[in-house]
Amino acid sequence: MGPQKCKVCDEAQSKYKCPNCFIPYCSLVCFKKHKEIPCGKPEPEPEEKLASALAPHVEKPIYVDEPSEALNQSQLESIASSAEILEAVRNKELQTLIYNLDSSLDAETELDKAMEKEEFRIISEKILSIISQ
Template sequence: MSPPALRLCQICTQTASKYKCPSCLAPYCSLACFKKHKETPCAKPESTEERPTVVQELPIERELNVDDPSLVLEQKQLEAIASSCEIREALKDENLQELIYNIDCSLDALNELEKYMGVEAFCMFTDKVLSNINL
């Protein structure tokens, strides 16, 4: 298997991108570039493949506050998740994608998360994530 092609940050055009905008999938390299990118509205590119029509609500904008900073993942933990073949394979499951989307878009994400912890596929996925970040 050949290594993935490096893409440059579309914002600064100086550094290899590590991330993609969740809305339009534009590659960016840092939080500063992401903030600059978000100064102008963007949208997800239209897919060329036929998919069933699903009515989806817009993601809920909510302030990210963390009571306990020790609960925030470190960069190496995020990289471990992103580079895990096991997690990437699990995320190909459309049902799992829908569960994660529902949690992310919920007005009460914590309650939605608790609800899905009873779903075996989601529970197995969270176990994979936790094992990759050594918790």
């Protein structure tokens, strides 16, 4: 396996790996930034769990009360390219919260439940800071 780029700054060549999640990073600065969000050892998933996660997604209509509040392509790309967001969504508990929210028939109630969890509030704040730039 050849040299990898730092998964935190996505600029320098990585020299180290996080002892918990094995993400490559290049410096102490990037390591500290990575540790702002708790990480853990990657766990192999059972095949049946993986199969259910890959089940077809049911499309739901999207309703926007105020069209000016919908995110534009640039904002969506900024969120998708954020190293902090990518790192955060590796968290299994956060994945479950997002999945439950996305698949819920009562999204507002599910959002209230998710906002009780610190990791969901943190990623929500990071997303809001990205789209408000």
